[in-house]
Amino acid sequence: MNLKNIRENLGLKQKYVAESIGVTPTTLSRYETGERTPDLEILKKLSKLYNVSVDMLIGNEYEISSSDKDELDEKIIKIFGSLSEADQAQILDYARYLLMREKQDT
Numbered sequence: 001m002n003l004k005n006i007r008e009n010l011g012l013k014q015k016y017v018a019e020s021i022g023v024t025p026t027t028l029s030r031y032e033t034g035e036r037t038p039d040l041e042i043l044k045k046l047s048k049l050y051n052v053s054v055d056m057l058i059g060n061e062y063e064i065s066s067s068d069k070d071e072l073d074e075k076i077i078k079i080f081g082s083l084s085e086a087d088q089a090q091i092l093d094y095a096r097y098l099l100m101r102e103k104q105d106t
Contacts, residue, residue, distance in 0.1 A: 022045070
């Protein structure tokens with residue numbers, strides 16, 4: 001599972017997440033290390049808190065169809081265009097950081 005990576009990338013503390021989903025920090029830690037498997041209700045809560053799909057939480061990868069990709073591209077461009085120049089610069093900086101990190105991981 002990607003639980004720990006997602007939480008850390010969002011800059012969230014384990015205690016905050018545990019309280020938000022109604023478990024102890026120890027239980028959350030066990031989910032993150034794979035010692036325990038969260039049930040569907042916990043996965044739904046984490047999905048909502050982290051703003052990601054349950055599939056992403058459990059590590060499922062899937063291909064995006066070309067029509068869905070085109071639609072996603074349009075949405076991203078529209079949202080990006082509505083941001084201030086400062087916010088656009090931050091997004092570009094973060095995207096560059098993610099690309100650099102991805103290259104280091106391979």
